[in-house]
Amino acid sequence: VSRSGRAGTVTELTAMREQLTAELAHWRYAVDALADLDVVASPEAWAGLEQYVRVRLRDRMAALVTALRLEAAQLDAEVEAAHDPDLVHRRLLRLRRRYLQLETILDFYGHAIGTRTNPEVAALLRGFDTLASDSLEELLRPLGLDGPPVLVYLTGGLGAAILRADVRLWDGANPSPVAAIKLTRQNLGCPTSLFHETGHQFAHLTGWTGELADALASVLGRRSVELAELWRSWASEVAADVHAFGLCGWSPVTALANVVDGSTDAVLRIIPGDPHPFPLVRVLFNTALCRMWFGAGPWDVMARIWVDRHLSRAGSSDGASLARLTVEALEDIVDACTRRPMEAFHGRPFHEVADPRRASPAALADLAGTAGPSLVTSTYLARREPVRILAWLAGRSLEDPRHAADHWRALRRWVTAVGGLQAPAQLRADAA
C-alpha cells in the first residue's frame, strides 16, 4: 500500500466516522425528544388518568426511552472508536428501527391518553377504567391473581378491542404495562363491550382459553369435526362473550347484535382465521346463554328474528349448515362454557366464578328496587356492585327505548361519578 493509499484509507475512515457521527446525532436528538412524556400526551390528558395508571404508564414509557438513550450513548462511544464502521452502521440502523418501534408504542399510548383532553370525556373514561379494573380484580382475586390497571380510550368504528396487559409490545421485547381497551363512540350508551374486552384479559390470565377450546372441541366432535374445530378456533372470543354475559347478563347481547348485524351473506360468512364466530352463530350462542340461565325472555325474540332473517331463507352454504348444526348443539356449548369445571378456575365451573344469575334481569331489578334512588348516588354501591349497576342502567334503554336518551345520559353521569370526578351532589339532584 502506498503512502497515498494509506492516507486515502485514513481519509475514508474519517469521513465514514463523521458521517456516522452526523447520522447518530440525528437519531440521538430524536430519541432525546421522546423523553418528554408531556409531548406524547398533554398534561391535561395525563391528569385524566387515575394516579396508579398514570404512574405505571409513565414509568414504563420512561424506562423504554431510557433504554434507547443508553443504547444511543453506547453507539456514540463505538463511533468514536470506529474500529468497524460497517458494524457501527448496522447498529445505527438497528437503533433507528428501535426508535420507530418505540415511537409506535408511544404514539399508541399517546393517542389513547390523548382522547382525555376533553375534561368530560376524561372523567367518563376514568370511570370506565375503574369499572374495568374493579371487575377484573373482583374475579381474579379469589383465584389468587392480580388484576392489571386498565386504560380505556375512545375512538370511532364498530367494535371494541383490547391490548392486553403484559403482552409484548411492538418492539417485541417490552410488555404492555396496562390493559388498553378501545371503546367506540356508538356504543357508549351500552358500554358492556368493556366486559367482553376485560374477558380477554381474564381468560388470558387464568389460562381459560386453551381449556375452553379443548372442551368445545370435545363436546362438538361427536357432531361434526369441522364444527368442533371451528368452535375450538373461536374459543378466545367465546370466552370473552361468556365473561361479559356472566357479569352483565342480557344487555351485552343486544349491544353485540347491533355491532355484528349485516346482510344474510355477511352474517353467515366464515372468514378463515377469524377468531370470532360468524355473526349469526355468535348471536344465537349469546341468546342461548340467556335462555339457559334466565329462562324465557326477550332474547328468545331476538334469536327467532335472527333465524327468520338469515337462516330460514338461506340455502345450504357452509355458514348456514354450520349454523344449523350449532343450533342443535347450543345446549352442549353453553354447558361446556359455563358449567364444566375448569382447572383455570381451580376445578370450579365458570358460573361459580361469575354467577350469571346475579346479572339476570330479575336480579338486577331486585338490586335496583332494594336500593331505590340511592342506586345511582351511593358511593358504596358504586364500589360494591359497579358492574351490576352498569348492567341495570344499560338495560334501562332496552326496557324503555322511548326514553333511551335519558337513560344513556343517566348512565354516563353515573360512570363519570365512578371515576371520582363528579360530585355526588349532582347525582343526588338527578336522582331527586
Place this chain on the structure above:
Amino acid sequence: MDQYSTAVDHEAAPEALAPGAYAPESISLSPFVGGVRPLSAPDRAETGDRAYEDRGSASLLASPFSTGLIDSAAPEAETAVTALLAEMGDEAFGEAVQALVDEAAGRQVTSAESWSSDRAAELPTGEVEAWMAGIAAQADQLLEHLELHFGDRTPESLSEGELEAVLNEALAAQGAPDLSGEGFLSALARRFGSVVKGVGNLARRGITAVATRLLGPLFRLVRQMVPSLLRSVLSIAFRNLPAEVQADATALAAKLGITLPSGAPAAPSAAPGEVLAELFDSQLAQAAITDNQAMADQLLNEWESAGAQDGGGAMARLDAARADLAEQLTAAAPGSDLSSELEQFIPAVMAALPLIRTGIGIYGRDKLVRLIARLLAQLIKSLTGMEATQALTRAIADKGLGLLRLEAENAAGSSQLGAEALVSTLEDTIRAVGHLPPESQEQPLRLQAEVQEAFAEAAARHMPSEMLRADLDAHEMEGESAVWVLMPRGSSRRYRYRKCSMIFPAHVSRQVARAIVLNDGGTLEQRFLDEGTTGWPVTAEVHLYETLPGTHLGHLAASEGERHGAGPLETSEFEELTSQTASLLFNQPGLGRAAAGRRYYRVVIPGRPGPARKRHRRAVVRLILTGPRPVMRVHLRLSEREAHRVGELLGQRADVRLVAVFRSLILGLAQRSLPGRIIRQVRRPPGLVLSDEQARTLGGAIGERMVAAVAAQLRAMGPALAAATRDPAPGITLTFEFGFADRAALIAGSPDAPSVTIRPGWHRD
C-alpha cells in the same frame, strides 16, 4: 484516632458555664460511624411531653379576650350563658372552622411554588386571603339574609321550623349545602340557629335577661364578629397568631371564665380551629345574653384585635434559617466548627416554640445558645462540607427515595438532601433540649447528656443506618432503615412536614383492621368495608408523616394530593399513629412512639381511588340544658354500606340479624367513642363534672338503651328505615333523644328511655 473522642474546646467551653460547676471531660459523643465510645443509653423518658403540641400549662396563657363579661352579680345571666353554651355544643362548628384552617394552610403551601423563591419572605398569602374574603362575603350575605327576615323579631316569637326554613333558604342563596351540610356556611348557619333557638327557649322559661329582645342587634354584632373569626383562621393557618391564642381549649376556657372543675378528666385534645370556635361560641353566647351596647362593643373590639395579631413571622425565619444552615453545612470546609452558624440557627428554632422561650429566659438565653451550639458543632464536624453532604445525600437516596419521587434532587451530585438531614437532626435536638425544664437547663452536665442523647435519637431518625455507629441503640425501626424527609419538596424550601422515606407494605387481616380505631369513631375494618373491600387480607401501603412546628393537616392533604397530580386529599385520611397501630399494621412499634413531632399515617390501597367523600363522624352527641330537664341527643350515623345492609335485612325480614347489626354498631361506639364525645359536651357548661368512669358508665347506659330501643321499636321503625335506606342522601341517621330527671341523673348515668327518629343522610342537630 477518631477526632470525636478528644474533640473538646477546653478553652471555650467553660465560658458558657457556671463557674466551677462543670468540667467537660467528655464532650458529646457522635452517633456516626467512627465514634470510639458508645453512647450510653439510659432509660429514656417518654418523649410525648416533647411534642410541639405540648399544652401543658394553662398558666402560660394570657387570653386577649375578657375573662368573662357576665357580671358575677347577675347569676341569672350567667346561668343563661351556661345553658346557651351547652346548647351550642355541636362539634361540627369547631370541625368546620378547623377545616377552614386546614384548607387555608393547604392553599398557602400549594401556591408557594408559583411565587418567589426568596426564602426570607413569608409564604404567599394573597391568594388565600382572596379566597377567605370570598367566604367572608358569603357569610355576611347569609347573615344579612337572616337579619332582613328576623331583625325585628324576638327569638321566642319564631315558630317551629320557621328558622330552619329561612336558614336553608339563606344557604341556598349562597349555593351552599343545606343545614345538614358539613361546610363552614352550613355550620355557621346551624350555630346561629342554635343560639337563636336557645335564647328563645330561655325566654320561654322566663329568663328575664333575654326576654323580649329583638334579634336585629345580635345579627349586626355577629356580622361584625365573623370577619374577625375568619382573619383569626388565617392567622392560625399561617401560624401568625401568638401562642397564647393557640392554646388548648381547656386552658382557654379557664381564661374566659368557663371554669372547669379541677377533677375533670382531660378531654380529647382540640385542634387550633376548634379552640378558636369555642372562643367564638363563648363570645357569641355572651353577646346573645348581654343586652348592653358597651359590652357588645367590647366584644367586638376584642375580636378585631385577636384577628389582627401577628406572631412576627417565626415560621418564615425558621424556613430561612434551615435553608441558610443547609448551605453553610455544604459550603464549609471539611471538619469545620460551625458554632457561630449554629448560634444563628438555634434562636430561629426556639422562636417557633414558645415554651422554649420561657425556659431560656430563666437560664440565660445567650449562654445556653452558645453552649448548645458548641456541643452540636462538635457532633457534626465530620459531616461538614460538600463531599460529606453529597455522600449523605447518596446514602439517603438509597433509602427508597424513589418512592418519594425525588430522583431529580439526587441527580448531579446534589447535596441538599444530606444537608437537610443534618439540619433536621440539629433542629430536633435543639427542640428536645428546649423542652427541658429550666432547672435542668441550668445544669451543664445534664444539658450535655441531653444534647448527646437527643442528637443520637434525632440522627437515628434522619440519617441512614450505615452512617451511624453499629452499637447505637436509638433506632426506631427494627431490621429496616428509613429517614424522615422534609416536605413538600420544591425550590422555595419552605417545609411544613416530614415524610418517612419508606412506604410500608401491609397485609391487613380483618382482625387487625378491626382492632385499629380511627378518628371518626369507627375502625379500619369499617373503613375498608365502606370503601368496597370484599376480600381479606387487604393489601395496602402505609405512608407515614411527622409534624413540624406550624404543621396543619391541611399542609399534608394539599401537598400529598398535589404530588400525585390530584386535588387536595381529605384531612380525614390522616390518622394519628400510635405504637399499637404501628405494631399492628407493619410490626414497627417504635415508629408510633412520640418523636419530635406528632406522627400520622395514611393507608392507601394501590390501584383504588381514594375515599369518594370525607369520612363522616359515626356518632354525634348533643347536650341540651336550656329546657327544664337535661336532654342528650345521640345521633347514630350509619355509613352507606351499613344503610344498605339494613335495607337488605329489612327486605329479608331478618329481625334478629337486624338487631344484631345495630347492637354491634351501637355497643362498639358506646365503648370506643361515646365516652369521649360525652365528656366534650359535658365540659362546656360550668357546674357539670363527669369523671372518666362516670362518662364510661353513662356511655354504657346510653348504648344499652339505644340497643333496647331498636329492639323494642324495630317493627314500628321498619317503614321509616326502609325509606331512609333507599333515599339518595348518603347514609342514614338514627337520633336517640334521652331525657334526664335532673343533672344528678345525668351524672349518675340514669337516662330515661329514648325517643328514636330516623332520617336519611347524616345529621347532627
